[in-house]
Amino acid sequence: MDDRFASELTALIKDAEKLPLVPREAAGDYEKRRDLLLKAVNEEMGSRPDIGFLIGQNPLEMMVDNHRNHFQFMLNIFKLNHFELLARTLPWVYRSYHAHGFSFDYFPQVLKTWMKAVDRFLPQASAKAVNRIYQWMMDRHRQVIALSENPALLPPRPEPSWEKEKEAFFAALLRGNHQECLGLAEKRVSSAQELSDFYLQVIQPSLYEIGLLWEQGEISVAQEHLASAIVTRVMAALSPRFIPLESTKGKAVVTSASNEYHAIGGWMVADHLEIDGWEVRYLGPNTPVKDLVQLIKDFRPHLLSLSVTMPFNLDRAEEIIRVVKTEPEFGGVRIMVGGLVFQNAPNLWERIGADEYASNAREAAALAGRWWNSLGR
Ligand code: B12
Structure with missing residues (x-):
């Protein structure tokens, strides 16, 4: 800008x-x-x-x-x-x-x-x-x-050591070429740290740029759908390799607010938490409040991670937080929020009653780790 x-x-x-x-x-x-x-x-x-x-x-x-x-x-x-x-x-x-x-x-x-x-x-x-x-x-x-008329704000550039991969991945996404995207990820990711980098330095900025092209009317909804479908296929192929079979930390539920169809950011948070030793229930997009509450009753998580992208879903997120916080049986569930809507609006997370906000999936896992340690585990 x-x-x-x-x-x-x-x-x-x-x-x-x-x-x-x-x-x-x-x-x-x-x-x-x-x-x-x-x-x-x-x-x-x-x-x-x-x-x-x-x-x-x-x-x-x-x-x-x-x-x-x-x-x-x-x-x-x-x-x-x-x-x-x-x-x-x-x-x-x-x-x-x-x-x-x-x-x-x-x-x-x-x-x-x-x-x-x-x-x-x-x-x-x-x-x-x-x-x-x-x-x-x-x-x-x-x-x-x-x-x-201001050209929309470009997403932050990846670190220089990831720039080439990001450009190649983005170009392959635009071509709709799943195999090429998978090949690039396979070549560059051989550890949990590299998977995290690939998520944050390659996939996230590529999707933000896909969003800009859609916003500017330069690509169709179908091309954007194709890009997000490819990303989810790549994530599903890679992440299981780095997820430990036994959890060493607490239990976490990760979901998007009701009516929130953006799920990839939450998925990245879920993968980071799981790799970090949490036992995770990842629910994906658009979870109705009533059903989420039932799942929390059954699973008894220490942590609820709520993803919101669209400003028009904030009241739904607020409702989930209010219900979880006022349910005496749930005492102690910590709630963190994140997602695009919070990035440009400081203090928004506080206004909807969350305990904390983190700006990306790695920060989310770090925050969860601090919470876990504060419980003296
Ligand atoms: C893919 C996509 C979709 C897909 C989502 C598919 C899926 N499986 O998730 C679909 C087609 C469903 C979709 C729908 C819509 N979309 Co859309 N979409 C996108 C796009 C291109 C990518 C989203 C994405 O995955 N980003 C990558 C992830 C990794 O980034 P992230 O979500 O920010 O997550 C990171 C952090 O925020 C954080 N984080 C995320 N969640 C959480 C949670 C916690 C607890 C924590 C701590 C951290 C955290 O960690 C993540 C990893 O680091 C974005 C562009 C963009 N800038 O994001 C537009 C975008 C978000 N969409 C947009 C719009 C307008 C829509 C629609 C309204 C379009 C329409 N008219 O129908 C609908 C809304 C539907 C709804 N009710 O939710 C706009 C929103 C603009 C605005 N001002 O709010 C964007 C920005 C496009 C644009 N540039 O205009 N979309």
Whole structure:
């Protein structure tokens, strides 16, 4: 990001942080009217004569899907009153929708439609509190367009000794060549430490870059799916070689929050913990709270590791944490969180009630080790 964009983004964040807090009741009223709001916004937008211009060549279903995500995202902003997250996410929304054919003019129109629906369905005081945030977004339209024109932030480069492998792996991923990716991993990984490096220095930055290409409309959803499928096949082929058959530490459950479909980061955490001697139950993506609680009752872990990528899933993660923390039978389960959403929003992990945050899979295992030692084991 160049200096000008960086200072414009900082200014937007500072400005957002002056917004008045949304009372808990107003967030609750917004949540309760979810279906009414979505129906009203979808119907009004869908019947506009200029909708084809506003959403480009995309099917209406894509707009409807985005409105669902929008609602869930705004709900999280209102519940957490985390306006930095709002300011940081807006330029990404403009950039990625625009790259996928949406006109910039879509945004003020849809925001106006949300405000109308909020006024119509929420009690007056709640509508006023919620619409102050929507109005702020409307008023920042030009500023956010300018920020969205900033080429998206490139992921941090791998260490120099891994750069060549990363470039080769990334290129093979883009070609969709599983065998080539597997071959590169086989050649470079012969110890647990190298596996960890391969995860963090090769696979993670490659996937972040795949995400950027998708965001910029340069690769399709199918190409992104292919890349993540190849990665999971490579991980499944390599990791069992380094996982000890006997565990020497405590028990850990690793999962993604409900509605969270990003699972590879959590998987890396699970592999690191297992290699480090933990007995791990790795559940993958999108675990419903009720079922997770039952699994915790049955398995009795010392540690719960929760992965969240999408800002709109924070309230689900918060719910899991609240339920686990208030269940007297679970006393002592330590909860760590991690994933993309926490990387740019300091203190977010505290706001949702977690015990700690770690920025990558290796740090997660180190933190778990410190917790284990603090139990005097
Ligand atoms: C693959 C992928 C998908 C796949 C996931 C498949 C799978 N099996 O996991 C699928 C297709 C499901 C998907 C869906 C979507 N995706 Co997606 N996806 C990605 C992509 C390209 C890679 C994700 C990944 O695996 N990264 C690599 C891992 C290793 O990195 P990581 O998750 O950050 O994990 C590391 C650390 O964060 C940490 N960590 C992770 N979890 C935990 C947990 C704990 C406890 C700890 C301590 C640490 C920790 O350790 C990990 C290893 O070091 C990213 C790009 C990106 N920047 O990540 C986009 C990305 C995350 N997706 C994005 C979007 C928008 C979506 C969708 C909304 C698209 C849509 N319209 O449907 C949906 C959301 C679905 C949902 N409800 O969750 C955006 C999010 C943008 C934003 N501002 O939030 C991204 C950033 C793409 C982009 N550049 O725009 N996606």
